[in-house]
Amino acid sequence: MPTLPWIPAAQAAPTSEVVVMASRFRVRGLRHVLLFFIDSMRVLAQMRKADGAVGVSLVAHPLRREFATLSAWRDRAALDAAVRGEPHRSVMRRQRAAMADSAFRFWTTPAESLPLT
Structure with missing residues (x-):
């Protein structure tokens, strides 16, 4: 399963601040990994198009049953x-x-610091 690096959504004004959200999910067993990944891709597509989205990324560690997201918002x-x-x-x-x-986790950062890693 791939790691999807930072995908820009909308341009934020360079002098503005954006809200950043980092999330980490761990599923109970390996049998849940594939469906969680498929659902994650659906949500990622939604978030890329969402009003106010500035950028998103997804990291999948299937053997550890872990997924992480990083996104920035207006x-x-x-x-x-x-x-x-x-x-x-x-x-x-x-x-x-x-x-x-x-x-x-949530925090703010200057838009000029995007993309996040």
Whole structure:
């Protein structure tokens, strides 16, 4: 399963600040990895097109059953709206039982520091 490096979505004004979200997901077993990856690709496609998305990336470590995302957003309201949209909302519901754990971190950074790694 590939690692998808930073994919720009929309241009942020260089003098602005963006909201960054990093997430890490670990599924319970190897049997959950493929479906989680497929769902991740659906969500990634949604996020790339979401209003306020500045950029996204995905790192998959299938043998460790781990996935990580990094994304930048115009503001927290845009991020929250995307999370409530489809297919993200359905994927969260469908994958809940497969989750061993998840973690999220948020911060702001100058748009000129993009792309993030």
